[in-house]
Amino acid sequence: MAVSAAIQTPLIFDDLVDGVVDYKSRPVYRSKSGGWRSAFFIIGVEMAERFSYYGISSNLISYLTGPLGQSTATAAANINAWSGAASLLPLLGAFVADSFLGRYRTIIVATLLYILGLGFLTLSAVLLSFNSAECQNIANVTACSPPQFQIIFFFFALYLVAVAQGGHKPCVQAFGADQFDGQHPEECKAKSSFFNWWYFGMCSGTMVTLIVLTYIQDNLNWGLGFGIPCIVMVFALIIFLLGTLTYRFSINGDDTSPFVRIGRVFVRAFKNWRMTSSALATEEESQGLLPYQGSEQFKFLNKAVLTPGGSKEDGKVCSISEVEEAKAVLRLFPIWGTCLGYAIVFSQSSTFFTKQGVTLDRSIGSTFEIPPASLQSFISLSIVLSIPIYDRILVPIARAITGEPSGITMLQRIGSGLFLSFVTMVIAALVEMKRLETAREYGLVDKPNATIPMSIAWLIPQYLLFGIHEAFTMVGLQEFFYDQVPRELKSIGLALYLSIFGIGSFLSSFLISVIDNVTGGEGGQSWLSTNLNKAHLDYFYWLLAGLSAAAFAAYLWFARSYIYKRRSN
Numbered sequence: 001m002a003v004s005a006a007i008q009t010p011l012i013f014d015d016l017v018d019g020v021v022d023y024k025s026r027p028v029y030r031s032k033s034g035g036w037r038s039a040f041f042i043i044g045v046e047m048a049e050r051f052s053y054y055g056i057s058s059n060l061i062s063y064l065t066g067p068l069g070q071s072t073a074t075a076a077a078n079i080n081a082w083s084g085a086a087s088l089l090p091l092l093g094a095f096v097a098d099s100f101l102g103r104y105r106t107i108i109v110a111t112l113l114y115i116l117g118l119g120f121l122t123l124s125a126v127l128l129s130f131n132s133a134e135c136q137n138i139a140n141v142t143a144c145s146p147p148q149f150q151i152i153f154f155f156f157a158l159y160l161v162a163v164a165q166g167g168h169k170p171c172v173q174a175f176g177a178d179q180f181d182g183q184h185p186e187e188c189k190a191k192s193s194f195f196n197w198w199y200f201g202m203c204s205g206t207m208v209t210l211i212v213l214t215y216i217q218d219n220l221n222w223g224l225g226f227g228i229p230c231i232v233m234v235f236a237l238i239i240f241l242l243g244t245l246t247y248r249f250s251i252n253g254d255d256t257s258p259f260v261r262i263g264r265v266f267v268r269a270f271k272n273w274r275m276t277s278s279a280l281a282t283e284e285e286s287q288g289l290l291p292y293q294g295s296e297q298f299k300f301l302n303k304a305v306l307t308p309g310g311s312k313e314d315g316k317v318c319s320i321s322e323v324e325e326a327k328a329v330l331r332l333f334p335i336w337g338t339c340l341g342y343a344i345v346f347s348q349s350s351t352f353f354t355k356q357g358v359t360l361d362r363s364i365g366s367t368f369e370i371p372p373a374s375l376q377s378f379i380s381l382s383i384v385l386s387i388p389i390y391d392r393i394l395v396p397i398a399r400a401i402t403g404e405p406s407g408i409t410m411l412q413r414i415g416s417g418l419f420l421s422f423v424t425m426v427i428a429a430l431v432e433m434k435r436l437e438t439a440r441e442y443g444l445v446d447k448p449n450a451t452i453p454m455s456i457a458w459l460i461p462q463y464l465l466f467g468i469h470e471a472f473t474m475v476g477l478q479e480f481f482y483d484q485v486p487r488e489l490k491s492i493g494l495a496l497y498l499s500i501f502g503i504g505s506f507l508s509s510f511l512i513s514v515i516d517n518v519t520g521g522e523g524g525q526s527w528l529s530t531n532l533n534k535a536h537l538d539y540f541y542w543l544l545a546g547l548s549a550a551a552f553a554a555y556l557w558f559a560r561s562y563i564y565k566r567r568s569n
Contacts, residue, residue, distance in 0.1 A: 017181050019487070020248040023104075034179040034248040035187060039194055041243030042176035045107075046198065047205035048236030049168055052118060052229035054206045055213040056161060057083065058376050061351055063222060067128055068146060068154070072530045073516045076351040080509035082158060083347060087502030089166025094495035096167065103171040103178070103491060104249065110167030111237045117164050118230035120157030124150060126223040170494040173198065177482055177490065178250050192406045195479045196391040199471065200384060207380030214371040250487065265326040325486050332484060332493075334558035336500055339414070341551025342473060343504020344511065345421050345544050349376055349466055352528075352537055353428070353459065356435065359448075359532055360456040370456060378460055382467025390471065410480040411559045417473025418555055422548035424465040429541035431458050439533040448531035484564065515540065 022028045057079070064075035097106040128150050176198060180191035209229075217225030357372030364370060398407030408416075438454045439445055481497035482490055512528060519536075520526030529535035 017248065018183070019251050020178070020181075021251060023244050023247060023249065025249075028248055030181070030184070030187075033246055034181070035190065038179040038243055038246045038248065039176050039198075041239060041246070042172060042179070043198055043201040045236045045240045046172055046176075047201045048232050048239065049111075049114070049165075049172070049205075050202045051205040051209045052114065052233050052236075053161070053165060054376075055209040055229040055232075056118075056121065056158070056226065058206075058210055059214045059217050059225075059354075059371070061354055062218065062372075063125075065355075067125075067222065068151065072355055072532075073512060073526070073528045076528070077509045077512050079351055080347050080505045080512065082162060082505075084502045084505030084509065085159065086162035086165050087498045087500075087505060089163055089502075090170040090495040090498040091166075091492075093167035094170045094491035097171045097491045098489065102249070103175040104244075104247070106167050106171045107175065107240060108237070110164050110171070111233060111240065113160060113164035114168060114233045115230060115237070117157050117160035118226065118233060120160060121154070122223055122227040122230055124154040124157055125226050128154070128222075169498055170491045173478065174482065174490040174494050175247075179248050189405055192479065193391055195475050195482075196387050199475045199478070200387045203380040203383040203387075203467075207377045207384060210374050210377035210380060214374045218371045250490075261322045262326045262329060265322050325489065328485050329489065329492070329496075331562070332481065332496060335411070335414075335480070335555070335562065336496060338551055338555035338558055339418070339473075339477065339500050340504050340507060341547045342418050342421050343501045344508045345425055345548055346470070346501060347505050347508040348428075348544070349379060349463070352540070353462070355532060356432065356537065357456050357459055359439075359452050360435070360454050360458070361451055362456045372456070375456065375459055375463055378463035379467040379470065382464045383471045386468050386471045387475070406479075409564075410476050410483065411562060413472050413476035414480065415552070415555060415559060417469040417471070417476060418548070418552045420465060420469030420472065422545055422552060424462055424469060425541050425545035425548055427465060428462040429538045429545060431462060432538040432541055434458065436533070436536075436538065445533045446531075448533060452533075515543075 017028050017030050017034065020028055020034070022033060028034065060079050060082075061072075061075050064070045064078060065072055068075075070078065093106060093110065097103045101109065128146055177191060177194060180194060181187040213225050213228060216228070353375070354372050357370075357375050362370040362372065395407035399405065402408065406413075435452060435454055435458070439452050442453060444450045444452055477497045477500070478494065481493040483493075485493035516526050516528045520529065525534050525536075527536040527539050
């Protein structure tokens with residue numbers, strides 16, 4: 001028995017997972033917690049959340065230009081502003097999670113807010129439908145003038161959804177990745193696959209909503225179209241709570257907020273910046289305070305560790321680990337900045353792509369018409385098909401060639417997507433040129449409500465390519481911003497990734513407003529005119545293609561000099 005106990009004891013300790021506890025703060029065992037058993041619950045929650053979010057956002061331009069009676073340019077600008085807020089608010093959500101509530105509790109609170117916001121949206125749509133019988137007919141809604149209160153209530157509900165998404169988005173994905181131990185060889189590989197299958201599940205939920213909800217919203221009832229996502233989010237909360245017994249909860253080694261620690265480093269460094277001396281520089285180097293990358297650009301932050309002469313000045317100094325945390329975040333910003341061009345392109349699929357589809361022949365058979373927003377399902381379909389091929393075929397082949405556990409590096413994956421986004425906009429511009437030529441050929445330039453005798457299938461290639469570059473760039477960015485920050489800053493890393501698309505949406509909104517005002521001023525015809533047959537979306541797409549090319553070139557410049565964070569495993 002003594003021999004048996006001696007044999008089993010090491011196995012018990014090997015099964016323990018360091019740095020995490022269960023929901024009762026007890027040590028957890030690898031065989032009974034975390035891994036895919038927990039990840040499947042969390043992926044299910046994300047599928048439900050994406051179903052609900054895209055159930056609102058994908059067809060929002062039809063609601064704004066329909067029941068709310070806004071112009072195409074105004075609606076596109078409003079959608080981009082809302083999308084920007086929804087993508088920036090995760091910074092606030094990450095702050096709350098990492099500093100106060102923790103990821104688990106933040107997810108629960110955010111889901112409750114989600115349900116409340118979607119409930120208000122449903123109520124606003126029902127109230128608007130009672131405003132006027134004409135508003136139930138999409139073709140005649142431009143004659144409607146909804147009461148100001150109903151418009152304000154609608155946008156209040158819409159931005160409440162954005163706030164809820166801000167707490168939900170960075171925490172759910174980080175919490176899911178936390179279920180894998182990066183120090184364990186098998187779980188490390190599984191974590192890399194998790195980001196692929198996470199996006200696979202997310203896009204599966206998106207594809208369902210684009211096929212089902214857009215048809216309900218366009219052909220049946222907007223109240224029902226907004227109410228179904230609300231019900232789905234109730235089920236999402238139940239699914240998340242069911243997995244509680246299996247979850248791993250990360251232990252925070254420092255009770256101080258990571259935001260406070262990073263801020264303290266920059267404040268300390270700034271105070272000592274003008275007090276730099278050659279003696280300090282010599283002392284820093286002798287104590288090994290320069291970053292392990294050997295880069296000179298982080299010398300500024302080293303001044304947060306020691307004051308001139310090595311004194312501690314009332315004990316207000318930062319530890320080397322705190323300085324390293326600040327450097328880890330700072331090093332991400334060149335990559336963050338060069339991906340903003342991609343984010344501007346990313347904003348177009350739910351706005352002008354959809355409005356293009358409205359003008360084309362969408363009929364299947366004699367009675368059924370494809371909802372234009374449902375074409376976005378080809379993006380999700382493309383992702384759902386390409387991710388298994390990438391994860392199961394391309395990664396093993398690339399792994400055998402490069403020796404990288406993930407096949408190609410995260411930055412190589414992101415760069416591939418950026419290049420494909422440029423190709424996508426070139427194709428979109430060419431298709432739009434063909435659409436305008438067809439409108440002129442059949443004398444439909446002055447008939448904005450007429451159907452152009454050109455199949456909506458012409459738009460499918462740009463949607464499919466959009467999905468492929470999204471599978472490369474978005475998954476690569478998620479993994480990169482999660483992996484390249486310290487353990488306690490994972491939510492912050494993912495919030496920074498999401499903020500790319502928040503700033504990108506605001507930039508897209510600003511760009512649309514500027515182009516509309518400049519090209520449509522003094523009686524001119526705007527590139528983004530409500531009558532798309534008189535507009536020049538092709539010029540806009542060529543502009544975005546040039547922007548994508550410039551962003552890709554800048555990205556290559558910074559990516560080739562980036563040095564990855566060292567891993568202890």
